[in-house]
Amino acid sequence: MYTLLKQFLAKNMAADEAVLDAFCQKFRLKKTKRNEILLSAGDVCPYIYFVNSGCLRIYMMDVNGKESTRFLVTEGRFGTAFPSFTLQEPSLAYIQSIEPTEALYINSHDFRELLDTIPGWERVYRINLERDYIASIKRIESLITMDATQRYKQLMETTPTLIQRLPNKIIADYLGISQETLSRLKSKK
Amino acid sequence: MYTLLKQFLAKNMAADEAVLDAFCQKFRLKKTKRNEILLSAGDVCPYIYFVNSGCLRIYMMDVNGKESTRFLVTEGRFGTAFPSFTLQEPSLAYIQSIEPTEALYINSHDFRELLDTIPGWERVYRINLERDYIASIKRIESLITMDATQRYKQLMETTPTLIQRLPNKIIADYLGISQETLSRLKSKK
DNA sequence: GTAATTTATTGACATTTGTCAAATTTCAGC
DNA sequence: GCTGAAATTTGACAAATGTCAATAAATTAC
Secondary structure, three states: OHHHHHHHHHHOOOHHHHHHHHHHOOOOOEOOOOOEEEOOOOOOEEEEEEEEEEOEEEEEEEOOOOEEEEEEEEEEEOOOOHHHHHHHEOOOOOOEEEOOEEEEEHHHHHHHHHHHHHHOOHHHHHHHHHHHHHHHHHHHHHHHHHHHHHHHHHHHHHHHHHHHHHHHHHHHHHOOOOHHHHHHHHHHH | HHHHHHHHHOOOOOOOOOOOHHHOOOOEEEEEOOEEEOHHHHHHOOEEEEEEEOEEEEEOOOOOOEEEEEEEEEOOEEOOHHHHHHHHEOOOOOOEEEOOOOEEEEEEHHHHHHHHOOOOOOHHHHHHHHHHHHHHHHHHHHHHOOHHHOOOHHHHOOOOOOHHHHHHHHHHHHOOOHHHHHHHHHHHH
16 A cells, blocks of 8 residues: 555655654555546645555646646656645545545645654655656756657657557647647657 | 845745854855856756746747746746756757846755755645646646637736746747737737 | 838638536546 | 447537737847
C-alpha cells in the first residue's frame, strides 16, 4: 500500500524506516471506480492524493458544460486541485478518477504538519513542486508557440502511454482542442 | 539595495537582521539598459534574479524568429529561465530587460547553499514556488479555455499596469496571439 | 527638436480550428 | 457474448485568428 510512496520519498531524502512509517500513517487509502467524482467545483479541496494505480483527472467545466483538462495524474505522482488545496479556497476544478484508481490521500492540516515535522520532507516536496512547475511551464510554452498538430505530435513523443490509455476526448481537451480536430489530425498523419 | 528583498523574506520568515544580511550578501546588483539580453537560448542559466525595479522578460524564439513571452517579472519578484536554472541545463528561453532594470542576482550554487543554511528560507522559497505554480496553472487554464478576447479582458482586470507599461507586441505574444489580433480587439471594445 | 527606427493600426485574404449533425465504431456493464 | 451507451469519425459550414502588406503613429537616439 505504501510502497510507491516510500520510493517517492527515498529518491530525495535519507530517512530510516520508522520515519517513513510515521509519514505514511498520515495517509488513508481510497479506491474508486471509473469516473467517480472526488471533488466538485465550488468546494474547498481537502486532500492531496498520491496515486498508486489508475489515473486522476483535474478538469474544469465552463457555463456551457464544456470540459477542459488541467492535469492528468498517474501512478507514483501527487495530484490535487492545487490552488484550492494550497490556499484552502473554493476550487474552480473538479477531480475525477478516469480509471479505477487506488490513491492515498491526506488532508491539508496533516500535510502541513508533515512539512513541519518530517526532516527532509519540505525539501522533497519543494523539489517535486519544481518538477511540476517546470512541466507546467513547458505546457504553457506549447500552448503559446505550437498549433494543434505540433502539440499532439509532442504529446505522442513525450507520453505515448497517455494517448493509448485515455479516451480521445480527454486527450483533446488536455491539448486545448476539440475532439473533432484531434480526430482529424490523427487520421491525416 | 536590499530593502525589497528583505521585505520579501520577512513576509514568511522570522529572522534577525544578521541572518537577513548574511542572506543578502550572496546577491550582487546588476543594472541594465532597456532591451539588454541577460541570457541567450542554448546557454545554461547561471542566475536567478530578484527585480528591484524595471522588468525582465523570459521569452522564446522559434526558427522563424517569432517570439513568445513565457513570463514577465516585475518589482519585488524572483525570476529566471526556471527549467534551465533549476536543472542547470541549456535554456530554451532568453532573458531580456525590457525596461531599464535593477536586479539582484545569485548563482545556482550559492542559491542552493542558502536553501541548506538559512533556516526558514527553504519554506519561504517553497511558498513562493507554490505561488508561481498557481499563477502558471491559471495561465494554462486561460489558454485552454478562453479565446483571445477573454484572455485580454482578464489581463486588463488582473494586471492593468502591465498593459499600460509594456508595448503591445509583448502583451500580444504573452497572450499567445498576434499583434494584429490584439490591436483589433483593443479597438473593438 | 528632428530624423530614423520601431511600433501600432488597418485591410484583404488564407488558414486553422470550432460547431453541429449524422453515421459508425467501440466498449462497459450485465 | 449481448446490448445499450459512449466514443469516434466524417462532412458541411461558420467563426476566429494568422499572415502579408501598406500606412500611420509613436518613440528613441542623436
